[in-house]
Amino acid sequence: xxxxxxxxxxxxxxxxxxxxxxxxxxxxxxxxxxxxxxxxxxxxxxxxxxxxxxxxxxxxxxxxxxxxxxxxxxxxxxxxxxxxxxxxxxxxxxxxxxxxxxxxxxxxxxxxxxxxxxxxxxxxxxxxxxxxxxxxxxxxxxxxxxxxxxxxxxxxxxxxxxxxxxxxxxxxxxxxxxxxxxxxxxxxxxxxxxxxxxxxxxxxxxxxxxxxxxxxxxxxxxxxxxxxxxxxxxxxxxxxxxxxxx
Numbered sequence: 001x002x003x004x005x006x007x008x009x010x011x012x013x014x015x016x017x018x019x020x021x022x023x024x025x026x027x028x029x030x031x032x033x034x035x036x037x038x039x040x041x042x043x044x045x046x047x048x049x050x051x052x053x054x055x056x057x058x059x060x061x062x063x064x065x066x067x068x069x070x071x072x073x074x075x076x077x078x079x080x081x082x083x084x085x086x087x088x089x090x091x092x093x094x095x096x097x098x099x100x101x102x103x104x105x106x107x108x109x110x111x112x113x114x115x116x117x118x119x120x121x122x123x124x125x126x127x128x129x130x131x132x133x134x135x136x137x138x139x140x141x142x143x144x145x146x147x148x149x150x151x152x153x154x155x156x157x158x159x160x161x162x163x164x165x166x167x168x169x170x171x172x173x174x175x176x177x178x179x180x181x182x183x184x185x186x187x188x189x190x191x192x193x194x195x196x197x198x199x200x201x202x203x204x205x206x207x208x209x210x211x212x213x214x215x216x217x218x219x220x221x222x223x224x225x226x227x228x229x230x231x232x233x234x235x236x237x238x239x240x241x242x243x244x245x246x
Contacts, residue, residue, distance in 0.1 A: 014190030167199025
């Protein structure tokens with residue numbers, strides 16, 4: 001099945017690491033957080049710390065997506081564990097660090113290369129553009145608004161508000177029902193293989209795997225009726241879509 005033969009109407013994008021430059025924005029937000037809370041007095045090697053933090057944060061987010069830990073556990077453990085690696089005990093201040101970090105992060109406006117260019121073209125071609133994200137509700141809408149993405153977005157679906165994170169089928173079902181979208185006219189675009197691609201596939205909609213620096217996992221033959229195409233640049237998306245105007 002060829003994605004180019006489809007006539008999509010609804011495009012569902014992931015937010016972090018797909019449109020919003022999470023790595024860059026998170027780095028600068030964390031640095032500002034540590035400066036504001038005077039943590040540099042105890043942690044001079046910030047770049048080394050941020051690398052450790054990112055690994056721990058990714059692991060904990062994976063557990064959160066699988067609903068193995070709560071939000072409260074995620075936001076405390078990621079700082080307690082990462083700072084402990086550098087011999088720093090924060091004595092119950094993880095929530096304060098997290099709150100400051102989440103207040104600062106949405107003010108960072110870096111987007112992935114080509115994001116605005118691509119969204120502008122897609123909107124001009126009358127595609128309905130939506131966001132499906134697993135981020136926290138208190139920051140995701142602010143990211144979209146402050147980064148300039150809001151004018152392009154018709155629907156925003158956040159796991160914390162819908163009650164189920166990707167890859168659970170419920171969040172996809174809720175998004176499509178809210179948009180009055182058929183599966184055959186919907187396409188999921190995201191960077192996370194399990195949450196975005198396998199989640200959309202299991203629900204029954206086609207996928208675009210945005211992976212600038214990696215290949216899709218090698219899989220056994222699947223009976224899925226959906227299609228998946230991998231891209232390394234957002235600017236490849238318009239070429240995948242036909243020019244049919246709805």
